[in-house]
Amino acid sequence: MDAESLLLSLELASGSGQGLSPDRRASLLTSLMLVKRDYRCDRVLFWGRILGLVADYYIAQGLSEDQLAPRKTLYSLNCMEWSLLPPATDEMMVQTSVVKGRFTGDPSHEYEHTELQKVNDGEKVFEEEVVVQIKEETRLVSIIDQIDKAVSVIPRGALFKTPFGPVHVNRTFEGLSLSQAKKLSSYFHFREPVELKNKTLLEKADLDPSLDFLDSLEHDIPKGSWSIQMERGNALVVLRSLLWPGLTFFHAPRTKNCGYIYMGTGEKNIDLPFML
């Protein structure tokens, strides 16, 4: 959710029980402005909160003018002092995929993971237990990246692609109509498109190149990984990800108010097929 309209957004997203205490709100409103200034961001998003056992991580993201450009991700434990996270790499993801369970809340905490490695000692091959240390900060980076790639949402039309390539915020976006707001096809993944290139020409015939340049949500796997609801007597549409429980996207139809927030444990729900 946008840092500028944080209070309204928090109010809108509150249907899922996710909120911030008044002191957190106040400190975020203050510190995110400073983040915007110091890191030279065009736009700062309050990304969400990852619940740890001892402390919570508050995550913010700084966007440059091109909305799809790589983002700066920052975390904070007290909502005032922000530290920049390194960009996520594939290597990190592989490394941290072995870690399960909850975050502790201590960024320097090290998970120990023992794995068997084959060691060639002359002609003999024997297996040796190697203890791998994984820092929680690395895991944090990788989880945020995974969530961003999997379930960050933007309504259709909120962004547009300029003829030169970069993607900008559409200032003429007036919100989705009520009928569109109920369809998953009106929502896009807020990341570089992956599936779009695989579409046939006929499927692309209906697409508007300046608006439909992202992947839509409706083809997500498994089918039914989103819960879409109208709340407050249809004045608000809320999308909840079932794959990453804790991610809530809200949009008030016919207004510009939209955004997503993640408040959860940072664990993927791999039981989804059993639960539907």
Add this chain to the structure above:
Amino acid sequence: MEDLTSLKQEGNQEPEEAEQPWEEITAASSQDPVPGLPEPLESEQGPETGLQPESSPPQSSQSRTSTPLNDLTGLGASSPPSFPQEPTSTPSTLALARQDLWSPWKSDKTTSVIPEARTAHSNHLEQSSDKGESAPHQKCQSEGNTFQQSQQTKHHLHEPKDASHNNSKLKELRLDIFQEEDSNSNYDLDHPEPGTSEVTPNMLEIAIQNAKAYLLKTSSKSGLNLYDHLSNMLTKILDEHPENAVDIIENISQDVKMAHFSKKLDTLQNEYEMLPIYETAEKQKALFLQGNLEGADQELEDEIAENSLPNVMESAFYFEQAGVGLGTDETYRIFLALKQLTDAHPIQRCRFWGKILGLEMNYIVAEVEFREGEDEEEMEEEDVTEERDNGDSEADEDDEDELPKSLYKAPQAIPKEESRTGANKYVYFVCNEPGGPWVKLPSVTPAQIVIARKIKKFFTGRLDTPIISYPPFPGNESNYLRAQIARISAGTHVSPLGFYQFGEEEGEEEEEVEGGRESFEENPDFEGIQVTDLVESLSNWVHHVQHILPQGRCNWFNPVQKNEEEEEEEDEEKEEEEKEEPDYLGQEVGPPLLTPISEDLEIQNIPPWTTRLSSNLIPQYAIAVLRSNLWPGAYAFSNGKKFENFYIGWGHKYSPDSYTPPVPPPVYQEYPSGPEITEMDDPSVEEEQAFRAAQAAAVLAAEENEETEEDEDEEDEYD
């Protein structure tokens, strides 16, 4: 626009004339020498002859008739011979009167087409003379106008209908001619399908069909479709033949769209939009109006005296400090909905339990305790139905057949707990949104709890949804919801140490009977606990809801009296996560009531609770916030004196491992192969012979015995 383009055309046509064979002017100029065309613009007389040769009265009928002839032959559309006949027949009449001059026009349309078209052109010129492009042009027009107008007015006076009719006819004609002439450039456009389908196989044809179907899709906004629009545009372009059509194609498109007239047809129904938003607003209106219905002040006072409504807003304020809870307005709506509930039912105590998220709708849950003796009617009804169910399941009759019946009996059904005790201590009402109807959840049975522990399903938001799961769930979503509520309440409802104490009278009695106290009351001497103590030590928080045993009940039900074996099975079913002490006496025992949460079991090195101070900046006014890690979404706060529990989430238990479906039940072993199952080999000859020999020997011996016996008998008889 139309005028302008035609005007332009007139003005620019000279140099390109040769390339436009179909243009009428060309035909006209064929009378005049072609190179002479530039002259007409300069000379005043030129345009007259060039543009309106036929409309000038002084001209002979011969020249008139020759014009269309030339024109048409130039186009190559129709055969010339048909024309000479008509002119020759008409001149006599034509020469006399102007009215007659137009008779061929009536009789034969093909001939009249061209003159009419030309007058149309001159018409354009007239109208647009003021915005004309060049001075000489204007001049020549003004010259020509005198002629034209006389002619023109008469045309229209005489045959206005025919003129319009012919005009449309002309369009078609021209288009056809054009098509034939410029087949290279335009043929594809008009007949794409036959052209391609001849060459290519079916695949392409289908693709073209699809493309055409796509083009024919009607827009929801304007009711137009692209196919028609394109053809209208092309018609217009070909009609008017503008110069550099490609440059003004957008304008043409816009023109065509704007010229399109669509009448809004009357529909039978009134088009009043009934948005669902109005319906919910109407429902919620009832919430806000309910206060006004109460009349007398006395009643109000009574109500305040026996108030059962919880102060939702106050606890919502504290939860907001903790960073949980719904928005302010939604909380207030729920508050009003709870008021509606307490007004409608004889409720002694009410509490906002929380909110369970669903796929389509959410559940708002209220925890309610009825006043003494006022809820029994409903309970009895339920009991009746349950008894009936039990009767069906135990319908084994003891028919004394010879064939063996199935010896398997369903494991002893554990009866559910009475209302107001154990897991059924409270009654739960749910609604999907504030203002909606409150639905009472059925009371929970132990079987439902046991199965609910083994499955993990999302709630849909509709209470009558069947739950399809691997251990078959006995009931629909309302039962599953009730079971989850019972489990969550048992696990996460905590209070500061000392807030509740055991009731003196009832507690002791039940202690003897049940082996555990099950009732408590508020401690009047509770002095409050320091908030910092609540945060630092988990032992200052206690469970005030009874633990649910693996059996599915809070109080032990002893099935042993009926069957001892089953009890063992149940013991095996114990879940490891549940904090269970091994039962030496064959009785499941859980932690007793008011046990500190510091004794809760860890979930694989994860502490089951997280405590926090709501604000580190102003610790003196902060509250203690407790968060359950076992049930994500369960919170409790205490400011030392007050406390509240709240749940919001999907209604699922946390486990670091992924959900594994329960293992299938063990395969029932067959009978062991023993003497009852195995048979001996058939008796062999030797055996039979040996047997016979033995029998014979036995018979002999028997006979001897018999004889002696008989002797004895005889002796007896005769005694």
